Amino acid sequence: MxxxxxxxxxxxxxxxxxxxxxxxxxxxxxxxxxxxxxxxxxxxxxxxxxxxxxxxxxxxxxxxxxxxxxxxxxxxxxxxxxxxxxxxxxxxxxxxxxxxxxxxxxxxxxxxxxxxxxxxxxxxxxxxxxxxxxxxxxxxxxxxxxxxxxxxxxxxxxxxxxxxxxxxxxxxxxxxxxxxxxxxxxxxxxxxxxxxxxxxxxHKLEKAEAVIDWQKSAAEISRQVRAFNPFPVAQSFLHGEVCRLWMATTVDGMSSSAAPGSVLDVHDGILVACGDGGVLRISELQAPGGKRLSASVFMLGHALKAGDQFGGA
CATH class of the missing domain: 3.40.50.170 (Formyl transferase, N-terminal domain)
Structure with missing residues (x-):
């Protein structure tokens, strides 16, 4: 041909x-x-x-x-x-x-x-x-x-x-x-x-779609993070800075009554409460100006603990 x-x-x-x-x-x-x-x-x-x-x-x-x-x-x-x-x-x-x-x-x-x-x-x-x-x-x-x-x-x-x-x-x-x-x-x-x-x-992606709404379900947020990897990358405020989330999955069999966006645990990934009572595990993220890191490596350089909050400004 x-x-x-x-x-x-x-x-x-x-x-x-x-x-x-x-x-x-x-x-x-x-x-x-x-x-x-x-x-x-x-x-x-x-x-x-x-x-x-x-x-x-x-x-x-x-x-x-x-x-x-x-x-x-x-x-x-x-x-x-x-x-x-x-x-x-x-x-x-x-x-x-x-x-x-x-x-x-x-x-x-x-x-x-x-x-x-x-x-x-x-x-x-x-x-x-x-x-x-x-x-x-x-x-x-x-x-x-x-x-x-x-x-x-x-x-x-x-x-x-x-x-x-x-x-x-x-x-x-x-x-x-x-x-x-x-x-x-x-x-x-x-x-x-x-x-x-x-x-x-x-429809073409809009950058505004990359901002995470923690009132959504854990499954929806996981899909958002994975759909926007590698571009434009899902993002959320953490300690007043914009954090980019590269990988996050739902945690089966776990629920929480904590406020959506609340950090629940930081030992096996970063566990965060979501709007449906479900829990999201963040396993890869990136601080402003930093590199894309696994959650375990990220936490070595960031003071992150249970009770901290994702979202807001």
């Missing part, structure tokens, strides 16, 4: 690597322009650009795909198919129609649940039992194309967005390679339309 690959972040890297390994001819790699990053705000290439250049592939980084000269450049590839994985730019209909066999996307949810920008985060926050990857046709409407294949991953009580992200990226790569094998052999990919009655939207 002559493939145009459109992707930008780490999520897209396993798919591009797998397609190259499978022997496909990647005639163009579309990725977003280099962006300022780090303290020096120097221009930084996307992870996909870095990988593409390692293989000597043609990298194209337009600011938009709506420009006629950009569209002409894409048309000149005479690609068989376009594959999209977290590209981040709107792809006009005229571009979608250029490849002989159309355009297919790797989406990190079990469509039609969680169309949109933050499907992994939203699946954890909602308490879903499972998530996954959907290979789908790309159409002008957001994540609305017919579905080719799916891979399912259970969500456990310790899963974070980072961990699921990595698992789903790997599964998506395998599914896309399998789909391209079928397309090469048969010239078509069977697909099933999405049920519009089952659609939910994974």
């Amino acid at each position: 002559k493939i145009i690959f459109a992707g930008t972040p780490d999520f897209a890297v396993p798919a591009l690597a797998a397609l190259i390994e499978a022997g496909h001819d990647v005639v163009m790699v579309l990725t977003q322009p280099d962006r300022p990053a780090g303290r020096g705000m120097k221009l930084k290439a996307s992870p996909i650009k870095v990988l593409a250049e390692q293989y000597g592939l043609f990298v194209f980084q337009p600011e938009t795909l709506k420009d006629a000269t950009v569209q002409a450049e894409i048309a000149e590839t005479h690609a068989d198919v376009m594959i999209v994985a977290a590209y981040g730019l709107i792809i006009p209909t005229v571009v979608l129609q250029m490849p002989k066999h159309g355009c297919y996307n790797i989406h990190a949810s079990l469509l039609p649940r969680w169309r949109g920008a933050a499907p992994i985060h939203r699946s954890i926050l909602a308490g879903d039992n499972e998530t996954g990857v959907t290979i789908m046709e790309v159409v002008p409407a957001l994540d609305a194309g017919a579905m080719v294949s799916k891979g399912v991953v259970p969500i456990t009580e310790t899963d974070t967005t980072q961990g699921l992200h990595d698992a789903l990226a790997a599964i998506g790569a395998d599914l896309m390679v399998e789909a391209m094998h079928v397309l090469t052999q048969t010239g078509r990919l069977a697909s099933v339309p999405q049920d519009e009655l089952l659609v939910t939207y994974a």
